[in-house]
Amino acid sequence: MSGLPLDELPPGLLRKWAAARVWAAHRAPYLASALLTLDPVVVPDTEITGGGAALRRFPADVGWHLHISPAELERQSVPRIGFWVLHQLAHLLREHAAQYPGAAAPDAAPGAGRTPDQRRWNVAADAEIYDDLSIGWLEPPADPPPPHALALPAGRLARRYWELLRERAEPIDPAVTAGDCGNGCDGQPRPWNCDWPPLSRTSARLTALETARRVREHLRTREDVPGGWRRWADEILQPTVNWRRQLATQIRRSIAHTAGRVDFTYRRPSRRAASSPGAVLPSLHQPLPVVTVLIDTSGSMSDEMLGRCLAEVDGVLRAAGVGRDRLTVISVDAQAYQAQTPRRLADLRLGGGGGTDIRAGIDAALARRPVPDLIIALTDGHTPWPDDPPPRTRVVAGLLDPAGQTPGWATTVVISDERPRTV
Template sequence: RPLDLGKLLAARLQAARARPYLATALFALHPVASRRVPTMAVDRHWRCYAFPAFVDRTPVEELAAVWVHEVSHLLRDHHGRSDRVARERGLTGPGERLRMNIAADCEINDDAFGDGLPCPEGAVLPAGLGLPPGELMEDYLRQFRLGPATRDHVWLDCGSGADGLERAWDLGPDGAHGLSEQERDAVRFRVARGITARPGSAPRSWRRWAEEAFHPPQPWRELLGAALRAAVTGSGAGDDYRYGRPARRSAAVPGAVLPSLRRTPPRVAVVIDTSGSVADAELGSALLEVAAISRAVGGRRDLVSVVPCDAAADRVHRMCRAGGIPLTGGGGTDLRAGFTRALS
């Protein structure tokens, strides 16, 4: 049977009515009939592939929910994030890509349904895998492996737009009806602007995504270094006298050496996230930053203290050497306790 395009487009219209803040992205997707996809899938060029038999047997309400699910993969850049995670953690093979697809579905589905969109049959939910809601794909990837808990999801395939792995049915960058990189960014920007303009109608996860879209990640290492340099070398009146460099007024007082005013280097407290979601490699990177901070304050290790914190703050450690700081933790995450301990 040919694809029932009228039913599929009616479902898209219903999805836009149920989630008006996603309407720009929904209507940017181009539907393509394919008998090689299990249900519906997307590629990174914003094409939506639909299996005609799946469209025939699925009610319009559920198809609308699937539309929202698939476009969410693209808006949240799951293909690009999956590629980055695969490079950073050395994940290879279709099994790992399936795990990324499941983790991406957990990120989306915990608050995607309801309010006019029924949960489709077989949808992956965090609770079904014993995982907490409200986390990101990268966090979920650390918390489960393929096994008995995921055997009901081996059929899952949301396409290269969900996990970054090219499929045989993909039309590719030169195929018809694909969006360019600039067009994809423009769609994301318009959706993010719509969410921030009316934040009351979007779930918290979408509001968080929109904030990150407007305020992309910053080069934090350069910003941290600049802040430390400004604190150490910034101009201003000194707060203590030092004889290490005599005052220039000494020339006017023969036979006397006058001290000069010097600024005391800042006292730095470093709060390190030691919760269970932080990998050993990230903790090692944090210790390297602590050593760099010590050098930035003139090697005064007595001015640097470290506070390991997961859901509770550990005791404050004065820095002798970075490798000797015990990074205890492994629980949940609540850095407010660490900030309170550092400020005190």
């Protein structure tokens, strides 16, 4: 299927689509950036067996395309279309396609129906996200049905619902399984899926992280985020991986990259040397990187947390053989302060306490000679960042507030308070 761009829709339908998106963004403002990431594809009704009705749920695919049938756009109300958009976003953000536990569908020939596995998974995944879409309806939509209408408990994950449904002797009511949420729900092909370039997995992941941060941010001032999204954001933002290990891995990787990069030019054996055995080869040079740590000292950062992070960074660098003479620390708020090369961490003097502009710190780091190979920015992320990465310097952002922002070009490690997690 080739698919048509949105502007192929008649003006009235285009306006209706725009209104549905506005409705969705208004109902769930924390999903706004995910909403903008969706790439709508118009699927002409004549190209689908059974007409547009197959697309009545505006199904998405794992590449974040959302499939629009003009007939369904015409037929359904603005809130109903907006609901389906949010519903499909929930499948994508929760990565339901990657979790599909059923057997692969045999083919996607036009008119080929879905397998019982696909139908069961669709019902299970819909039950998981039911709670996500309790967004102030006077009368919630009947399709998909709430878990209790299927005699299922509330607030479980799709995998659990899948098992509960599989244990049942009687098949699920066909009326319940009629709606198809598409490839974005089960990862299996559909006849209407297009060959447009997909959103990469990395971009999808970044969109999910950004959305989770927005959920957190929204929760600071408002209470109207459904419990499902809160739990999801907590899961995403408090990764089970230990941040210390993750930070150490990223720093080591950057060190290895730096050493490898410079080393390569020295180490490449010359043909002449190889053909004259006994010749003295130049000794191998193992360069160590020059590292600058930026410490965001704006008001919002806690000293205790900063101290822990810095101790961690220092420990990793020393374990990797990077001495303190190669480590420079610059504190930054709206400006960069005097660079320090502390002999002991206790000698460090942190300046600042004002607003944050980490760009000032990155500029100060890059102005140093030698230019650092690695910048580690410990920040809450409530700061502007440069648009582009520095040309020859890697940047690892240690993010102390999951709601903060980091650019896509930096490697981000979310550093969280290690409170015991509630399940």
